[in-house]
Amino acid sequence: MNFTSYEFILLTGLILVVYYCVPKRFQWMFLLAASYGMYASAGWMCLVYISITTFSTYLAAVKISKLSGQKADYLKEHRNGMDKEARKAYKDSIKRKQKVWLWIALAVDIGLFVVLKYSNFFIGNINALCSGLEQWKIIPYTEFLVPLGISFYTFQSMGYLLDVYNEKENAQKNYAKLALFVGFFPQLSQGPISRYEDLSRSLYCGHEWNAETVCFGLQRILWGYFKKLVIADRISIGLKTILAAPEQYQGIYFGVAMIFYAVQLYADFTGGIDIAVGIAQAMGITLKENFMRPFFSKSIKEYWNRWHISMGSWFKDYLFYPLSVSKTMLRISKKSRKLLGEEAGKRVPVYLTTSIVWFCTGIWHGASWNFVVWGLANCAVLLVSRELTPVYRWCHQHFSLEKKKWYPVFCVCRTVVLMSALRMFDCYRDVRIPVRLFFGMFTENNFSELWNGGLLRLGLSMADYIILLCGAVLMLSVSLVQRKQPVRKTVSELPYPVRTALWLLLFTAVLLLGAYGQGYEESQFIYNQF
Amino acid sequence: MKKKGVRLVLTMLVAVLVLWFLQRLLMPKYMSGIPEGAMIAEYYDSEKIHDVIFLGDCEVYEAFSPCYLGERYGISSYVRGSAQQLIWQSYYLLEDTLRYETPEAVVFNIMSLMHGEPQNEAYNRMTLDGMRWSASKWKAVQASMLEEESVWEYVFPLLRYHTRWQELGAEDVKYLFSRDKVTWEGYLLRVETKPVTVIPEPIELPDYTFSGYAMEYLEKLRVLCEKKGIELIFVKAPSLYPHWYEEWEQQVDAYAAEHGIAYYNFLELAEEAGIDYRTDTYDGGLHMNLSGAEKLSDYLGKKLVEVHGIPVRTGEETYQNVWEPKVKLYHEEIEKKKSGVPEYE
Known part of the structure; x- marks a missing residue:
């Protein structure tokens, strides 16, 4: 379910309300049910795939952890009866067994990931390579449903498994808890790729309603929607126009596209992460930050x-x-x-x-x-x-x-x-296109397009540019202010009517200026597709 | 704690008020340009004493004049029609009407049987936005939505019209909390004349059978009328195009005969009703102008009284009090409009 769909917003609100009504010890179970429910809306097969990844990871982690325990017990028991070489030989034999489990699980996780996501890439390349051969029969493309966020949850699962293998983490013995770690819905579609050590601290324990935390979470969500709907989805209209016709939009337009895409990607991805982190925060769960003002690098x-x-x-x-x-x-x-x-x-x-x-x-x-x-x-x-x-x-x-x-x-x-x-x-x-267009920027002298109305022919009106400029300035200002302390904290120190008016203004801005609904395509977050 | 609660409630109240105001401001008012969008809502302002309710698309709200029927035959009627009103919308509009009154007869223009699936978002909005919220509206929205539409945009129209801030005009401010009348009991008055010159060739269809979905709603309409003791009457306005196919006619004939429903096809009755395509349409044969509408109303009014036993209310105090001022204003409006219409060349 797309973060920007009405259904997602409504369901998330409902989940939040129910989450705090459920007794604390059942909250994580409710979250698992809600996450799987959300995920199932993308297709039942998605649930099957994520369950395969979860199960293989769970099984291998438990086995590896058990072997580690066995090893520790054995070595403790035979502390005095074993020389260094015997201890090393025993450790190696255990490591070998652990490695088998590790590779089995990695093979399943990576195998599923590669088959679902890369089959058509391989088929396309094989067909292209062999097209010159006589009697070569074109291999038909597969029609696998690529599960939403497979790149994220596969990597998260593998990270957890490797941590268990390296004895940085103990295996989670409760399958349902691991399933929640892998499938926690806010981070499922575009990350962040959480570490078990970080996420498990706040994921399983119960959380009491805390107005400040919930408010901060909601404010972060709102800011995420502002970035996504007001900036990213608006600028994407102009960007799509340029990208769709590389022969028509050359020279300075490539420079414009570079700026547009930088702004779009930043607003889109950080907006999505803000929404994910904000939802988790509203439930008292901490997701790690995924960005640290990258454009100031x-x-x-x-x-x-x-x-x-x-x-x-x-x-x-x-x-x-x-x-x-x-x-x-x-x-x-x-x-x-x-x-x-x-x-x-x-x-x-x-x-x-x-x-x-x-x-x-x-x-x-x-x-x-x-x-x-x-x-x-x-x-x-x-x-x-x-x-x-x-x-x-x-x-x-x-x-x-x-x-x-x-x-x-x-x-x-x-x-x-x-x-x-x-x-x-x-x-x-086609990688040749951006290379050609990049050099074309220096040879094609069409800078006048910037002020002769060319920019207004990209599907964006003057009002759109003003909104984009104001939005970008606001994003930049927030980034600058954030260096000292979170903006939400700064705002929360203002008098109640002022801060309420500010948040209401932001809400109204999202509502009125957001590029959503009729006339706009419901666009996926860019990182959803990865 | 109590202070915080009061503060929160006040904040919510202010937020709701702001959103409500923005919604009112941004929703199209349809007071000029496209009055069709304001027609459905007007019904709720009328006195609910109607014996006849007309249902259908543009063919019906430009073909029958309730004021004429009232003046000439003492029939109290109303047209619940809107642009490209689909049959399921007509059905739910009847359901909605029945919440307020139960007429003696429902006159349904069968042209909308040609559509078996939702057609156009703009027309959907023009029909559905004006409906008051009820289970019928919810069902009408569900039945009418195109794939790209969302029910939440009907529940909160601000989500649909949020981009209209770019096109706000004086009309949006003027009609923020009020609206003018755009119809005469649902009849859209047009006095211009544009004779029929060319009739486009009918296109060949792959299948002439009405869709199951449309027929399902026709059946629902019939059953609802039967249940409520309302006589259902079919009409086909004399619009020359879109083309009304013989195969369609046969299906309507068969259905009407099977269920004992009276059916007036004014394409066939045009001559009898006195329709002159040189003077009675305002757009070259698509829709009737005032002259055409009054001729059709005259014909149908007579039938309604004589054949269908619709009560003649002339002389009844309630009726007189309601209809006399309307008819007077109707004539004034006709005069006003006629004086401003240039001659067709």
């Missing part, structure tokens, strides 16, 4: 530490680090040092691991090559900037850049422009 690396934090940290913790210290990578490192020398050789495994991680990040976002290119382009920028570190250092030393007031602003702008340009790979399936 001074470098790409910093940007990726502040944008979609839960995904970035997932890849770092569960892919980058394990890969970096894997036996294969250590072997590669050894060989490359031998072949290329110490300095160049030690870079090889880092580059390789980073490329694998960014390849996975790219393909996680979408089952098409443009997303892969987008991921690898990010990787390239990161690695190049790493290689240029000595150059930067030299510049800083000789020109005292860090002392210059304009330098941080320059860095922020550079990051925004770079990220906005890279992000355009998201928008075109």
